[in-house]
Amino acid sequence: MSAAAASPPPPAAAGEHPRFHLRGFLSPETCKELEFVHRSCGTAGYRPSVVSTSLPHLAATGCGHLLLPFVPVRERLRDAVESAFSCHFDLFIEFTGLISWCKGASIGWHSDDNKPYLRQRAFTAVCYLNDHGKDYKGGILQFQDGEPSFITPVAGDVVIYTADNSNTHCVDEVTEGERLTLTLWFTRDSAYDEDPKLLSFLSQTSLNYEPVHQSSYIPLPASDIMYWFAYDHSGFDIRCARVHILGFSFHTSIDEDNKSVAPAEDDPIELLGKPVRLGRGDDVFDKVFANGLHALQVSTYFHFLSSFSLQIMSIRLQ
Numbered sequence: 001m002s003a004a005a006a007s008p009p010p011p012a013a014a015g016e017h018p019r020f021h022l023r024g025f026l027s028p029e030t031c032k033e034l035e036f037v038h039r040s041c042g043t044a045g046y047r048p049s050v051v052s053t054s055l056p057h058l059a060a061t062g063c064g065h066l067l068l069p070f071v072p073v074r075e076r077l078r079d080a081v082e083s084a085f086s087c088h089f090d091l092f093i094e095f096t097g098l099i100s101w102c103k104g105a106s107i108g109w110h111s112d113d114n115k116p117y118l119r120q121r122a123f124t125a126v127c128y129l130n131d132h133g134k135d136y137k138g139g140i141l142q143f144q145d146g147e148p149s150f151i152t153p154v155a156g157d158v159v160i161y162t163a164d165n166s167n168t169h170c171v172d173e174v175t176e177g178e179r180l181t182l183t184l185w186f187t188r189d190s191a192y193d194e195d196p197k198l199l200s201f202l203s204q205t206s207l208n209y210e211p212v213h214q215s216s217y218i219p220l221p222a223s224d225i226m227y228w229f230a231y232d233h234s235g236f237d238i239r240c241a242r243v244h245i246l247g248f249s250f251h252t253s254i255d256e257d258n259k260s261v262a263p264a265e266d267d268p269i270e271l272l273g274k275p276v277r278l279g280r281g282d283d284v285f286d287k288v289f290a291n292g293l294h295a296l297q298v299s300t301y302f303h304f305l306s307s308f309s310l311q312i313m314s315i316r317l318q
């Protein structure tokens, strides 16, 4: 695990639109490591065309070991925000999430505290984990007033700003590729501190799961939440779409002893909450997963692992 790059604290914020662009805040290795976590464990996002990995999700699905790379990054970001906005020892982290913005994702003009249930948010930090122009097109962050008026994402850079309407912003549509960010929101209200929630999930998973599962390092099943993305009067199940992109298909058992299987394309929401198997071409693998999400997480994990090893191999062999 690599240490994050050292960077001087930003000067204290002044002006009507307090924001900072911190260049090279995260090392390339840290960006890659966070990307690895997201590829292994990302689930349906909070908006169409967005996939997210939140820390409570990692803690609740037995992936507590994958929280480690976030620990120093969160602390450094909190320090940077506190010194930029002169509020030392005043902030709690309210939300930490890896978010990938797939083709078609965008967000219109808004401030980050613009809903009654978001009023506790005081500051935002967005860390860019990959590069505009190289990894995707579109996805520029724009601010309505003040300077800088836009940010072109570069891996390792961070933008921090107040969550109120002095920093109204939007993100242009991603037109190609996938834009990856680590986003944190900070609050002054300890009732919204994310850490006690994480500790509670971590203690629940360590109490509930057998040690044999704990040592496997394979993600455990997540709760069967919403995976349906409405699209043009119809929609699709994100689990089916992602497993299909990886070259697999879901199959469900049609008998008690799991010997006969059928493709799980009809009525996926119902079927994917039950035990499933993965198929590739005409083959169906023996392993029975707890549900569709579990099968997706494991296939994503191995897919990323294999592409990651190939990348490392080609770097080493150059």
Ligand SMILES: O=C(O)CCC(=O)C(=O)O
Binding pocket: 107, 112, 126, 141, 169, 170, 171, 181, 183
């Ligand atoms: O990813 C970005 O550049 C900004 C994201 C944003 O505005 C949000 O999630 O509220």
Ligand SMILES: [Fe+2]
Binding pocket: 110, 111, 112, 169
């Ligand atoms: Fe925002």
